Amino acid sequence: MTRNFTSSQSDTAARRRAVAMTRTEKVSRTVARMVAKEIADRQLAPGSALEAESEMARRFGVGRASVREGLRLLEAQGLVTVRQGLGGGPIVSEPTGSEFGDTLSMYLQAKGVRFREVAEAALEMEGLAAAMLADRVAAGEDVDLDALAGKQIVPEMTDDEVVDTAVGFHQTLREMSGNYVLTLTGSALAHIYTFRMLEAHPDVWDDEEREGFEGPHQAIHNAIAAGEPERARRLAREHMREVIDRLSALNPRMLDERVDWR
Known part of the structure; x- marks a missing residue:
């Protein structure tokens, strides 16, 4: 009898702890939502102390x-x-494409998604970003295309400079599209496939391979500057397709690998 009574007490205590943990979890999510809403309502900039x-x-x-x-x-x-320590506490941050990409990788891994799907989605988003930016130019919006023009690959660049410039061009293109959802989602997808690409082939843009990549960025820029959305979309998609084809040539199996969260 004592053994059963003790077991019953233990079960009751466990249930109470479980209920308490569930209640705390629900309250914590409510707190998180309220803090997130305050950040948005007060338009607090990154770095603002809470x-x-x-x-x-x-x-x-x-x-x-x-x-x-x-x-x-x-x-x-x-x-x-x-922040921990003296003078620490919570401060506002800004989610980045890489952080969102890491989170997205978890879900894609759980669904067994392959890199080919990520690359295809990124291809369409790059085309859309180019078209939307060209639309802004055509509508007469005040768009500073110098930022995009400065992201051109030139022969004398080192491999690291080529990578930084190529990634920077597409990031700038997405940011200038005028659509934050496209910027964040496109950047997340780019983070996923770019990380995997450079991990597998750090020399993907070596001296012999980069020749065909010096012109596409300029061509996309020219179409955007002319306010021609469909041409900009086509050129951006063709450029991304060329990147995907290059990856397939370097590693035929890579695009069929499953996305993994790292």
């Missing part, structure tokens, strides 16, 4: 454990950074 955990707990009427867990949720999504 209230201390104790102040948030008092204002929201919850325990500090719930606030701490809520901030962890936001930190995992790249919205907040919690």
Whole structure:
């Protein structure tokens, strides 16, 4: 009888702990949503300091454990950074394409998605970004194309400079499209396939292979500057297709590999 009573007590205590943990989790998600909404409503810039955990707990009427867990949720999504030590505390962060790409990789891995699908989606997004930017130019918007013009590959560049310039061109193109969703999603996809590409073939843009890559960026820039969205879209898609074909030639199996979260 004692053994059964003790077991019953243990089960009851376990259930209570489980309920308490569930309640804390729900409260922490509510805290996370409220903090995220405040950041948006107050238009807080990255680097802005937020209230201390104790102040948030008092204002929201919850325990500090719930606030701490809520901030962890936001930190995992790249919205907040919690600094430790004297003068530390939560500050506003800005999610990057690479952070979003890391999170997206988890979901893609769970679904068994292959790199080919990522590359194909990225191809369409690059074309869309180029077309949207050309539309902005055609509509007479004040667009500074010098930032894009400065991202051109030239023969004397080192391999690292070629990579930085190529990645920078496409990142600038997405940012100038005027659509943040496209910028963030496209950058996340680019992070996934670029990381895998350079991991497998760090010399993908060596001296012999880069010759065909010096002109496409300039051609895309010219189409955008002329305010021709369909030509810009076509050239951007063709350029991305050429990159995908090059990867296939270097490693025929790579595009059929499954995305893995690292």
